[in-house]
Amino acid sequence: SNSLVHTPIRLLSPQLANQIAAGEVVERPASVVKELLENSLDAGARSISLEVEQGGVRLIRLRDDGGGIHKDDLPLALSRHATSKIAALEDLEAVMSLGFRGEALASISSVSRLTLTSRPPDQSEAWSVSVEGRDMAPTLAPAAHPPGSTVEVRDLFFNTPARRKFLRTEKTELNHLEEVVRRLALSRFDVSFTLAHNARTLYQLRPAMSELERERRLSLLLGQPFIEHALVVDMAAEASGLRLHGWITQPTHSRSQADQQYFFVNGRIIKDKVVSHAVRQAYQDVLFNGRHPAFVLYLELDPTLVDVNVHPTKHEVRFRESRLVHDFIYRSLHRVIAQMTPASVMESAV
Ligand code: ADP
Ligand code: MG
Numbered sequence: 001s002n003s004l005v006h007t008p009i010r011l012l013s014p015q016l017a018n019q020i021a022a023g024e025v026v027e028r029p030a031s032v033v034k035e036l037l038e039n040s041l042d043a044g045a046r047s048i049s050l051e052v053e054q055g056g057v058r059l060i061r062l063r064d065d066g067g068g069i070h071k072d073d074l075p076l077a078l079s080r081h082a083t084s085k086i087a088a089l090e091d092l093e094a095v096m097s098l099g100f101r102g103e104a105l106a107s108i109s110s111v112s113r114l115t116l117t118s119r120p121p122d123q124s125e126a127w128s129v130s131v132e133g134r135d136m137a138p139t140l141a142p143a144a145h146p147p148g149s150t151v152e153v154r155d156l157f158f159n160t161p162a163r164r165k166f167l168r169t170e171k172t173e174l175n176h177l178e179e180v181v182r183r184l185a186l187s188r189f190d191v192s193f194t195l196a197h198n199a200r201t202l203y204q205l206r207p208a209m210s211e212l213e214r215e216r217r218l219s220l221l222l223g224q225p226f227i228e229h230a231l232v233v234d235m236a237a238e239a240s241g242l243r244l245h246g247w248i249t250q251p252t253h254s255r256s257q258a259d260q261q262y263f264f265v266n267g268r269i270i271k272d273k274v275v276s277h278a279v280r281q282a283y284q285d286v287l288f289n290g291r292h293p294a295f296v297l298y299l300e301l302d303p304t305l306v307d308v309n310v311h312p313t314k315h316e317v318r319f320r321e322s323r324l325v326h327d328f329i330y331r332s333l334h335r336v337i338a339q340m341t342p343a344s345v346m347e348s349a350v
Helices: 012-026 029-042 071-077 089-093 104-110 170-187 210-223 224-228 273-283 322-340 343-348
Strands: 047-053 058-063 113-119 125-131 139-143 148-154 190-198 200-204 230-237 241-249 261-265 295-300
Touching: 012 104, 029 047, 029 058, 029 104, 029 148, 029 170, 047 170, 071 125, 071 139, 071 295, 089 190, 104 113, 113 322, 170 200, 170 261, 200 210, 200 241, 210 224, 224 230, 224 241, 230 322, 241 322, 261 273, 273 295, 295 322
Parallel strands: 047 190, 261 295
Antiparallel strands: 047 058, 058 148, 113 125, 113 148, 125 139, 190 200, 230 241, 241 295
């Protein structure tokens, strides 16, 4: 046996290191879209347009009108652990940006053909960097572009066949991708979003500032029945600084799946046991077993009271005072549900 033979230790090449990291954040086209949309929002974009082909596998092209990236920073934007969003560990304590790990562009560019074109408003011309997966040394070239950025991701997983095998049909990949757009469009009513697939426009969402415009966006994203059965939630607890607002649906609009449940903490969508439990408990007297409420809810709290650095995809959070958060959510929702529900229904429901 040669099991005792010494194998020299080598430093992974940047590309290989990035591809390994990509395993955590880039599962499918939808994960790329999530990262790119978050970057645009972090860059202050007010208008984002997304074109995809073949469920995003062949092409994802996102254009924004955000702050852009300075020419000198373009190559750095594609390297690992390069971020403009935090500089010290303390910054993580109160991070408000959606990104902060500085990994997304490095990961995505290691498993695709990526071009990033950008022009900050104060720069007279645009520049672009491209990487082709195999060598991570980006080439810089002048480009034509209005203020803002465009990221083009082609041929996802072209150089990682093992990952490509896990991709599903065009329809399935598009469904995942649409869900990502839906979540972010629900998180930022003030930003306009368009989504086109194979040159067909699926969503064209204008900024929604009035109540009527917000309801219109909700009905485009979640269907007219959602808004017809929606109850408005808006509760604040002065002492703890917690605020919960949004929409929950009447028990009559319950669903057989928990597929229309959107919960945002400081603008970031999350999945959390404490939250789910509080919602379920608020509905327990009015919903039959196996039925699920639909909701779009926003919890705002002091960012130091919640840890978002739990998982690379940042879908998990940890509340410092989870009991307090749980009870606040439960009480807020219970009050709204009780107000609209006749006592007889409350009693007769299982
Ligand atoms: P992170 O978002 O965690 O900082 P990314 O790899 O997603 O890491 O992006 C790296 C950096 O590139 C960001 O910190 C930001 O400075 C810059 N960047 C990426 N996308 C955009 C964009 N659309 N507009 C402006 N800057 C961007
Ligand atoms: Mg990012």
